[in-house]
Amino acid sequence: xxxxxKLTEIFSEFPGIGPRQxxxxxxxxxxxxxxxxxxxxxxxxxLKGSTTICQSCxxxxxxxxxxxxxxxxxxxxxxxxxxxxxxxxxIDLENIEKAHVYTGLYFVIGGSVPILExxxxxxxRQKELMETITKRAKNDGLKEIILAMNxxxxxxxxxxxxxxxxxxxxxxxxxxxxxxxxxxSTGTELEYSDTETIKNAWKNRA
Amino acid sequence: xxxxxKLTEIFSEFPGIGPRQxxxxxxxxxxxxxxxxxxxxxxxxxLKGSTTICQSCxxxxxxxxxxxxxxxxxxxxxxxxxxxxxxxxxIDLENIEKAHVYTGLYFVIGGSVPILExxxxxxxRQKELMETITKRAKNDGLKEIILAMNxxxxxxxxxxxxxxxxxxxxxxxxxxxxxxxxxxSTGTELEYSDTETIKNAWKNRA
Amino acid sequence: xxxxxKLTEIFSEFPGIGPRQxxxxxxxxxxxxxxxxxxxxxxxxxLKGSTTICQSCxxxxxxxxxxxxxxxxxxxxxxxxxxxxxxxxxIDLENIEKAHVYTGLYFVIGGSVPILExxxxxxxRQKELMETITKRAKNDGLKEIILAMNxxxxxxxxxxxxxxxxxxxxxxxxxxxxxxxxxxSTGTELEYSDTETIKNAWKNRA
Amino acid sequence: xxxxxKLTEIFSEFPGIGPRQxxxxxxxxxxxxxxxxxxxxxxxxxLKGSTTICQSCxxxxxxxxxxxxxxxxxxxxxxxxxxxxxxxxxIDLENIEKAHVYTGLYFVIGGSVPILExxxxxxxRQKELMETITKRAKNDGLKEIILAMNxxxxxxxxxxxxxxxxxxxxxxxxxxxxxxxxxxSTGTELEYSDTETIKNAWKNRA
Numbered sequence: 001x002x003x004x005x006k007l008t009e010i011f012s013e014f015p016g017i018g019p020r021q022x023x024x025x026x027x028x029x030x031x032x033x034x035x036x037x038x039x040x041x042x043x044x045x046x047l048k049g050s051t052t053i054c055q056s057c058x059x060x061x062x063x064x065x066x067x068x069x070x071x072x073x074x075x076x077x078x079x080x081x082x083x084x085x086x087x088x089x090x091i092d093l094e095n096i097e098k099a100h101v102y103t104g105l106y107f108v109i110g111g112s113v114p115i116l117e118x119x120x121x122x123x124x125r126q127k128e129l130m131e132t133i134t135k136r137a138k139n140d141g142l143k144e145i146i147l148a149m150n151x152x153x154x155x156x157x158x159x160x161x162x163x164x165x166x167x168x169x170x171x172x173x174x175x176x177x178x179x180x181x182x183x184x185s186t187g188t189e190l191e192y193s194d195t196e197t198i199k200n201a202w203k204n205r206a
Numbered sequence: 207x208x209x210x211x212k213l214t215e216i217f218s219e220f221p222g223i224g225p226r227q228x229x230x231x232x233x234x235x236x237x238x239x240x241x242x243x244x245x246x247x248x249x250x251x252x253l254k255g256s257t258t259i260c261q262s263c264x265x266x267x268x269x270x271x272x273x274x275x276x277x278x279x280x281x282x283x284x285x286x287x288x289x290x291x292x293x294x295x296x297i298d299l300e301n302i303e304k305a306h307v308y309t310g311l312y313f314v315i316g317g318s319v320p321i322l323e324x325x326x327x328x329x330x331r332q333k334e335l336m337e338t339i340t341k342r343a344k345n346d347g348l349k350e351i352i353l354a355m356n357x358x359x360x361x362x363x364x365x366x367x368x369x370x371x372x373x374x375x376x377x378x379x380x381x382x383x384x385x386x387x388x389x390x391s392t393g394t395e396l397e398y399s400d401t402e403t404i405k406n407a408w409k410n411r412a
Numbered sequence: 413x414x415x416x417x418k419l420t421e422i423f424s425e426f427p428g429i430g431p432r433q434x435x436x437x438x439x440x441x442x443x444x445x446x447x448x449x450x451x452x453x454x455x456x457x458x459l460k461g462s463t464t465i466c467q468s469c470x471x472x473x474x475x476x477x478x479x480x481x482x483x484x485x486x487x488x489x490x491x492x493x494x495x496x497x498x499x500x501x502x503i504d505l506e507n508i509e510k511a512h513v514y515t516g517l518y519f520v521i522g523g524s525v526p527i528l529e530x531x532x533x534x535x536x537r538q539k540e541l542m543e544t545i546t547k548r549a550k551n552d553g554l555k556e557i558i559l560a561m562n563x564x565x566x567x568x569x570x571x572x573x574x575x576x577x578x579x580x581x582x583x584x585x586x587x588x589x590x591x592x593x594x595x596x597s598t599g600t601e602l603e604y605s606d607t608e609t610i611k612n613a614w615k616n617r618a
Numbered sequence: 619x620x621x622x623x624k625l626t627e628i629f630s631e632f633p634g635i636g637p638r639q640x641x642x643x644x645x646x647x648x649x650x651x652x653x654x655x656x657x658x659x660x661x662x663x664x665l666k667g668s669t670t671i672c673q674s675c676x677x678x679x680x681x682x683x684x685x686x687x688x689x690x691x692x693x694x695x696x697x698x699x700x701x702x703x704x705x706x707x708x709i710d711l712e713n714i715e716k717a718h719v720y721t722g723l724y725f726v727i728g729g730s731v732p733i734l735e736x737x738x739x740x741x742x743r744q745k746e747l748m749e750t751i752t753k754r755a756k757n758d759g760l761k762e763i764i765l766a767m768n769x770x771x772x773x774x775x776x777x778x779x780x781x782x783x784x785x786x787x788x789x790x791x792x793x794x795x796x797x798x799x800x801x802x803s804t805g806t807e808l809e810y811s812d813t814e815t816i817k818n819a820w821k822n823r824a
Binding site: 002003004005006007010014015016021023024025026027028029030031034036037039040041043044045046047048050051060061062089090091094110 | 414415416417418419422426427428433435436437438439440441442443446448449451452453455456457458459460462463472473474501502503506522
Binding site: 499500501503504507508510511512513514558560561562563564567590591592593594595596597598599600601602603605606607608609610611612613614615616617618 | 707713770773801805807809811815819823
């Protein structure tokens with residue numbers, strides 16, 4: 001068994017990491033104190049056991065002493081239960097929270113729908129999403145669903161798929177369906193903008 | 207006289223061109239046919255003589271056989287005279303035209319106001335802008351002024367300066383003052399978005 | 413305890429990894445099967461125990477069933493004991509081995525000497541290097557020492573420091589001291605070469 | 619006639635310039651003083667007339683008051699006539715001169731031979747090169763020919779082609795044929811070096 005080679009292979013599977021950087025990770029670890037490695041393996045061992053998935057928004061969160069199935073956001077009474085934002089990934093949710101602009105609840109679909117995907121329902125938490133919306137519409141006075149997808153082809157495709165599967169619920173419960181605003185983003189220069197961005201900037205001028 | 211060195215110096219002043227690429231330009235020209243160079247110098251000689259500045263929007267445009275002081279946009283009766291978009295540069299105007307989203311008129315201020323600039327009025331066509339607005343408000347039923355600046359620090363500074371100098375006119379003539387919409391632009395991913403972009407995307411959701 | 417946050421912090425210390433990518437690693441791990449994580453922690457736990465440092469060249473290598481203090485290269489009778497190449501890091505050694513151009517032995521100094529460093533001896537395995545050279549000169553007929561450092565400022569500084577501390581041994585044992593050849597490297601274009609590279613390319617023309 | 623559009627087209631043919639930057643050039647020129655444009659067209663008009671090709675090395679150089687067919691290097695008695703360096707482009711020659719490492723003469727072949735090129739003789743000044751070598755071997759005691767090509771696929775292909783056509787002359791006049799030295803170039807790190815560069819660095823160690 002060559003643990004250097006094997007660990008290199010595993011690290012190569014990490015997002016954005018090639019074999020060369022994976023190998024640098026292994027040598028980096030070899031030159032750390034034993035305590036560092038012990039701490040790392042301890043935390044990795046604990047990771048799944050000390051983390052759980054929120055039964056409401058389906059994001060990961062650290063387990064509490066008091067067992068709970070809801071993440072801090074979902075059990076926060078101060079959050080507005082009439083709004084539900086759908087995001088692809090946990091990190092999107094966290095980045096939105098950092099902006100301190102939204103006080104409603106979330107739902108993490110856990111992926112996105114690639115273009116020409118044959119079975120989109122398998123790519124996201126579709127069943128759980130539909131159940132959540134039905135339940136929230138009945139019990140929490142849900143009024144608005146916000147689709148917060150990336151503005152790239154896969155994000156657009158996911159948004160369109162979500163719109164199609166949500167349409168009956170939207171109608172049935174008279175919900176508002178909105179998507180994130182479009183236009184100039186930080187750093188945009190008009191000279192280098194694409195037609196689509198200028199169109200959106202124009203339509204949404206204020 | 208060393209024309210290779212002198213031309214290299216001149217090309218080095220072109221926007222975005224360093225001394226190395228400037229020198230490549232000169233050797234490129236040396237290896238062209240004489241006709242190519244003659245054509246280039248002919249066009250450069252003609253450039254100023256065959257181009258003129260629109261007396262209404264202040265952009266450059268090719269002179270016509272029939273002498274005119276207005277560019278094709280400004281003399282187009284189909285354009286909506288109640289809207290005026292203020293841009294920094296000719297290229298911004300051209301890029302907006304490509305999007306086919308706006309049918310009003312333009313005003314090119316010919317620059318932008320750097321942050322901490324002591325005499326901003328000298329950086330842009332301020333006097334001409336003020337006169338244009340007064341005249342358009344009186345004669346053309348001007349209703350809306352659109353500030354189409356870059357969403358970077360200098361663009362924002364320019365926009366704020368324009369807002370401050372336009373305020374009295376806006377009030378006096380009850381004009382609407384708008385700026386381009388903000389939010390996600392083509393390619394934006396939520397994971398990598400800054401707080402400002404997310405805030406704008408949220409406020410402008412639709 | 414928030415293992416997501418803690419693991420993010422630890423991954424942020426990995427070479428070339430910022431807090432954002434560190435967090436992506438954690439979410440990546442959270443969505444893996446339990447077996448993947450178990451395998452990773454098992455290998456990390458084994459890493460130090462199943463790896464050892466070669467007592468001759470000081471690189472890391474996987475432990476064998478038969479206990480050994482020498483890495484496969486150092487115990488290979490086919491390698492030429494009269495040549496010793498000094499490298500900074502294990503990865504440099506591995507990259508040289510991939511080129512199949514060198515059949516001698518190595519010594520990994522485990523670091524490099526930053527410019528203006530006050531105590532260079534603490535940055536590298538200096539004592540072990542000096543002992544190795546004395547021993548090899550006496551017992552193995554050492555003839556040539558090759559300094560294989562990066563051709564950047566820190567690599568050059570390290571090379572100069574090594575030359576200064578090796579000088580007495582070089583003299584005493586009449587060794588040859590060489591450094592890697594310099595000149596054009598793969599992809600070099602003359603138009604964009606710095607003066608130093610052209611000088612070296614010229615001196616070493618063949 | 620739209621000179622803005624026509625000039626944009628011409629600038630788009632400049633090396634490394636796309637239509638967008640070409641257009642920025644035109645607007646840059648439109649906003650210059652008339653004197654700037656006059657100076658530019660004057661120099662462009664003079665360029666061919668005030669520049670000539672050296673009848674010995676075939677590089678461009680500014681004409682002198684006293685008419686001469688030789689560039690300053692070729693008519694400099696201090697240069698070593700026994701060495702001839704063959705380069706692809708004028709800029710390569712200039713960059714080599716900047717390194718102050720070579721005191722012989724040059725020959726600019728004016729191009730390079732693309733891989734799989736069917737008629738390589740048409741891509742370079744082959745006839746003039748062969749004549750120059752014959753003449754220099756007879757009259758100037760030529761001893762060494764140095765091939766100074768880029769270390770990329772097209773440069774390597776050109777070098778191989780030159781070696782093949784020069785072989786008879788090399789033999790006939792007992793010349794030395796050399797190519798630029800190879801190995802680490804400024805900035806090279808061993809961890810990221812390709813096998814070819816390491817092989818060369820090793821062979822040429824000193």
